[in-house]
Amino acid sequence: GAVVSQHPSRVICKSGTSVKIECRSLDFQATTMFWYRQFPKQSLMLMATSNEGSKATYEQGVEKDKFLINHASLTLSTLTVTSAHPEDSSFYICSARKEASGDTQYFGPGTRLTVL
């Protein structure tokens, strides 16, 4: 199998606080994970590529100091939304690439972030 989990599934926080989201590959190792953001009725937009043991690669327009990514092990990547504001409210989804399956990415269940 290829199972990816995310935690928490939902989080509500006050403006100005930081929120950490975890993405785990449960039954495989993933040197590369990806973080996406999805606004209602829109497509998934890639935010950054998380590389185990090295710095993340951010897409154009994504603030690396606001969205901190850490990929400390082959099964865990974390996304921290710092100083969250209401406009950061969104559905955050991670995916992990299973090298044994070629290019297939397996997605986590997503985290619904609401910033008040």
Add this chain to the structure above:
Amino acid sequence: GENVEQHPSTLSVQEGDSAVIKCTYSDSASNYFPWYKQELGKRPQLIIDIRSNVGEKKDQRIAVTLNKTAKHFSLHITETQPEDSAVYFCAAILTGGGNKLTFGTGTQLKVEL
């Protein structure tokens, strides 16, 4: 970078009919094209994929065709059922180029009884 366009944005069909969703991509070097189904509030689920060395692939009621020359690929769902109702996303990827998926804008498919 890669750009993927998807049409239509919404599609309603009667149960039992076929549904076709089309995508075009811009980067001729892209070589892997997955299709995802996403139900409301859930994760995208891979339903079928195709690589650039293949023109067609079928899995039961679902098929995907690829025209490399025209840079477009299509999803075909036959004998649609109400549980097929969801948002479908196409995507393109250049393997070896960071393996970044570029998603289409999505198609809301509604299968009516």
